[in-house]
Amino acid sequence: MPAxxxxxxxxxxxxxxxxxxxxxFLFPLFLDDSALSLITEALILxxxxxxxxxxxxxxxxxxxxxxxxxxxGAYTFGLLLYYHLASFWIAMILAxxxxxxxxxxxxxxxxxxxxxxFALLCLGFAQVIWVITSVWYGVTGGDDGLNGIPIMNSLYSxxxxxxxxxxxxxxxxxxxxxxxxxxxxxxxHALRDNRTRAAFIGVNTRxxxxxxxxxxGFFCGIAGILIVIxxxxxxxxxxxxxxxxxxxxxxxxxGMYNFLGPLVGAFLFIFLTFFICRYxxxxxxxxxxxxxxxxxxxxxxxxxxxMNWYRARKVKGGC
Amino acid sequence: MxxxxxxxxxxxxxxxxxxxxxxxxxEGDLSSIIGPNGAGKSTLFNALxxxxxxxxxxxxxxxxxxxxxxxxxxxxxRIGRSFQVINLFKRMTVFENIQTxxxxxxxxxxxxxxxxKSMVRKETEDILENxxxxxxxxxxxxxxxxxxxxQLELAIALANKPAxxxxxxxxxxxxxxxxxxxxxxxxxxxxxxGLTVLxxxxxxxxxxxxxxxxxxxxxxxxxxxxxxxxxxxxxxxLRVYLGETDE
Numbered sequence: 001m002p003a004x005x006x007x008x009x010x011x012x013x014x015x016x017x018x019x020x021x022x023x024x025f026l027f028p029l030f031l032d033d034s035a036l037s038l039i040t041e042a043l044i045l046x047x048x049x050x051x052x053x054x055x056x057x058x059x060x061x062x063x064x065x066x067x068x069x070x071x072x073g074a075y076t077f078g079l080l081l082y083y084h085l086a087s088f089w090i091a092m093i094l095a096x097x098x099x100x101x102x103x104x105x106x107x108x109x110x111x112x113x114x115x116x117x118f119a120l121l122c123l124g125f126a127q128v129i130w131v132i133t134s135v136w137y138g139v140t141g142g143d144d145g146l147n148g149i150p151i152m153n154s155l156y157s158x159x160x161x162x163x164x165x166x167x168x169x170x171x172x173x174x175x176x177x178x179x180x181x182x183x184x185x186x187x188x189h190a191l192r193d194n195r196t197r198a199a200f201i202g203v204n205t206r207x208x209x210x211x212x213x214x215x216x217g218f219f220c221g222i223a224g225i226l227i228v229i230x231x232x233x234x235x236x237x238x239x240x241x242x243x244x245x246x247x248x249x250x251x252x253x254x255g256m257y258n259f260l261g262p263l264v265g266a267f268l269f270i271f272l273t274f275f276i277c278r279y280x281x282x283x284x285x286x287x288x289x290x291x292x293x294x295x296x297x298x299x300x301x302x303x304x305x306x307m308n309w310y311r312a313r314k315v316k317g318g319c
Numbered sequence: 320m321x322x323x324x325x326x327x328x329x330x331x332x333x334x335x336x337x338x339x340x341x342x343x344x345x346e347g348d349l350s351s352i353i354g355p356n357g358a359g360k361s362t363l364f365n366a367l368x369x370x371x372x373x374x375x376x377x378x379x380x381x382x383x384x385x386x387x388x389x390x391x392x393x394x395x396x397r398i399g400r401s402f403q404v405i406n407l408f409k410r411m412t413v414f415e416n417i418q419t420x421x422x423x424x425x426x427x428x429x430x431x432x433x434x435x436k437s438m439v440r441k442e443t444e445d446i447l448e449n450x451x452x453x454x455x456x457x458x459x460x461x462x463x464x465x466x467x468x469x470q471l472e473l474a475i476a477l478a479n480k481p482a483x484x485x486x487x488x489x490x491x492x493x494x495x496x497x498x499x500x501x502x503x504x505x506x507x508x509x510x511x512x513g514l515t516v517l518x519x520x521x522x523x524x525x526x527x528x529x530x531x532x533x534x535x536x537x538x539x540x541x542x543x544x545x546x547x548x549x550x551x552x553x554x555x556x557l558r559v560y561l562g563e564t565d566e
Contacts, residue, residue: 183428183435186419193408199390200368200400201420202479257410 017174024166033158037230040158040165042270044226047169049250049262050176051219054212056248057256058180060192061209062115065122066247068129069217071239072102073224075133075140078149078234088152092225099221103214111210126239134236145235155229165226172219177259179215188212220247249287252294255301264302320379321346321483321515327376329359329366336362338539340376344483344517349509351518351526353550354536355559360519361403363536364485368400369393380483394424399481401472403488403519409461413452416460417474418443424479450474450504466497470504477508483515490525498522502529527551535559 028036048070055061077095080086086094106125110118133140140146155161179185191198191205199205228234237243246269254265272290276283298305322344329337336359344350352360365371367378369390378386385393408416421439422428428438447453450470455463460471469489476484489505490498502525509516520526526533526547533550535543537559543550550556 178432178434181434181436182431183419183422183433183438184431186415186435187423187429189411190408190419190423193410194406196370197402197406197408197475198423199370200394200406201475202391202394202423202426204389204391 021170024170025163028159028162036158036162038270038274039267040162040230042267043165043169044223044230045246045250045270046263046266047172047226048220048223048247049254049266050173050259051216051223052247053251053256053259053262054176054179054188054216054219056251057258057261058185058188058192059209059212062119062248063110063122063213063216064119064241064244064248065124065126066217066220067239067241067243068106068122068126069099069102069220070224070227070243070247071126071129071133071234071236073099073221074228074234074238075129075146075224077225078146078228079139081151081228082146082149084150095225096218096221099224100214100218102221103217107210107213107217111206111213123241123244126241126244130236130239133234133239140234140236143236145233147233149228149232149234151229151232161230165230168222168226172222173263176219180259184208184211249291251301253290253301255303255305255307257300258303258307261301261303268302320344321348321381322517323377323379324367325377325379327363327366327378328374329362329371330374335539337366340536340539340541342534342541342544344515347509347513347515348532349506349516349518349530350532350534351520351530352534352536353520353523353526358536359539360536361487362539364400364487364519368398368485391423394479395426397479397481398483398485399476399479400485401476401487401489403491405465405468405472407460407468407471407475410459412457412459413463413467413471414443414447414456416471417446417478420475420478421446446474446477449508450477465492466494469493469497469501473501473504473508477512480512481514483517486516486518486520488520489518490520490522498525505529 027039031039048066052063052066055063073095076098077091080091080094081088085091106122110121110125113121134143136142155164187198187203187208190201190203191208195205224238227238250265250269251262252265253268254263255261272286273283276286294301300308320343324343325341327337327340328335338359340363352363354360362371366373369385369388369392373386376386377384380396380398383396385396388396408419411419418435418439421442422435444453447456450473452467452470452474455467460468463471469492473486473489476486486505490501493501505516505518506529508514518526518529530547533545533547534541535550535556542559543553543556545553
C-alpha cells in the first residue's frame with residue numbers, strides 16, 4: 001500500500017459502495033412513492049444511527065439522549081422556515097450551527113462523567129429540549145408540533161426528496177467512514193477498548209470524546225433537518241427518549257462494531273415495523289422480543305452475525 | 320540526569336501508599352523496584368506516569384517538572400509504560416495496536432480523513448520485528464497467547480520511541496522459558512535503543528539478572544538502594560522481603 005494514501009483512494013471501499021450507490025439511485029425508476037418514502041425514512045434513521053454509533057461502537061459510550069440533537073436540528077430548521085425568518089439554505093446552515101452549539105455546550109458537561117451518568121445526563125439535556133418543544137405552544141405549536149413547514153418547492157415530490165436525502169445522507173456516511181478509518185477514529189477505538197491504556201499511548205481521552213460527541217451530534221442533527229424536509233413537520237417526540245431508544249436499537253440490531261451495522265439496522269427496523277404494523281397494533285411487542293433475542297444470542301447484531309459466519313466459512317474453506 | 324523523583328508521597332485516606340520517596344535514574348540505567356505485596360510499587364508507577372495525582376513531591380524528567388501533567392502528555396515526553404494487568408486494545412489486531420500507539424504519540428499525525436492503515440507502517444513493522452511479533456501481526460490482540468500479550472504490552476510501551484520506560488511486572492504469568500526470553504528481550508532493547516528502564520517485578524531471578532541497581536520499597540518507603548549483591552546481603556531487606564515471601 002502506498003505510504004501517502006489520500007482519503008478518496010481507500011481502494012477496498014469503492015468496489016463495495018459504487019454498486020450500492022447506483023442501486024439506490026435507480027430505486028425511483030421501479031419503486032412507487034410509498035416504498036420510496038419508507039426508504040427515505042430508513043436513510044434518515046440510518047444517518048442518525050450511524051452518527052450515534054460514533055459514540056456507541058466507536059468509543060464504547062452510550063448516550064440515551066441523541067434525540068436532543070435530532071430535535072435541535074429539526075426545530076431550528078423548521079421554526080426558521082415556518083416563520084419565514086430565513087431561506088431554505090440559510091435555515092439549514094443556521095440549524096447545523098445550532099446543533100454544533102448544542103453539542104459544544106452539553107458536551108462540556110457530559111464528558112466530565114462516565115458510563116451511566118454520561119448516558120443519563122445526555123437524556124437530561126434531551127428532555128429539556130422535549131419540554132421546550134412540547135410546552136411552548138405560542139412558538140413551537142406544543143404537542144401538535146409544527147405542521148406545514150414550507151420547504152423548497154422542488155422538494156415537494158417524493159422522488160426529489162428521496163434524491164436529496166440520499167445525497168446528503170450518502171455524503172455524511174462517507175465522511176463518517178473516513179473519520180472511522182482515520183487516526184482520530186483509531187484514537188476512539190483505542191479508548192473504547194481500553195481507556196487507561198489509551199491515555200498512556202498519548203491519547204487525550206476526554207478531549208477526544210468531546211470532539212467525537214460534537215461530531216456525532218452534528219450528523220444526528222443533520223438527520224433531524226432531513227426529517228423536516230421529508231415530512232414538512234416537527235414534533236416534540238423527535239426529542240423524546242423513545243426516539244433516542246430507536247437510534248440505539250438500530251445500532252444494536254444491525255451491529256455496533258460494523259460501520260454498516262446501523263444502516264442495516266435502520267432498514268430492518270423501518271421495514272419490519274411497517275410490515276408488522278399491517279397485521280397488529282402491538283408492534284412494540286415484537287421490537288421488545290427482538291431486543292431480548294439480540295441481547296441473548298446476537299451480541300454483534302445482524303452484521304456481526306454475518307461477519308462471523310463469513311469468517312468461519314473462510315477458515316473452513318482454507319483448510 | 321534522566322529522572323529525578325523528589326519526596327514523592329501519595330496517600331489513600333490514612334494509608335501512606337507512597338511515603339516521601341526520592342531517587343534518581345541516570346541515562347541508560349536498568350534498575351528495579353522490589354517490595355512485598357502492597358508495598359506501593361504500582362501506586363508509585365501510577366503517580367510517576369500521571370495516572371494518580373500526587374499529594375506531595377516533584378518528578379523531574381530531563382530537567383522539566385512533569386509532576387502535574389496528565390498521562391497523555393507524559394507519554395508525549397517520550398516516557399512509556401507497561402502494565403501489570405495486561406492492558407491491550409483487544410478488538411484491534413497486533414499490528415493496529417502498535418500502529419495506533421505510534422500515531423497517538425504524535426499529535427502531528429492527527430487527521431480526521433487520512434486512512435490510518437497506510438500510516439507509520441514501516442515504524443510499526445520495525446517494532447513488531449524487534450519484539451518478535453511479526454508473524455502474529457494480523458491476529459486480534461484478544462486471541463494472542465498470554466506470552467504474546469506480554470510481548471505486545473511491551474511493544475506498545477515502546478511505540479512512542481521512549482527514552483524512559485516503566486515496566487510493571489513484564490514477566491507476570493510467564494512460564495520459565497518465556498520469562499528467560501522476555502528478560503533477554505528487555506536487555507537487548509535497552510542496549511540497542513539506549514533505553515532507561517525502571518522495572519517492578521516479583522520474580523527475584525528476573526530482578527537479580529536484569530538490574531544494575533535495586534531499590535526496595537516497604538510500606539510506601541524506600542528502605543534500601545544498592546547493587547544486587549548488596550541487596551542480597553542486606554539484613555533489613557531480608558527481614559522485610561526475602562524472608563517473608565517466596566513467590
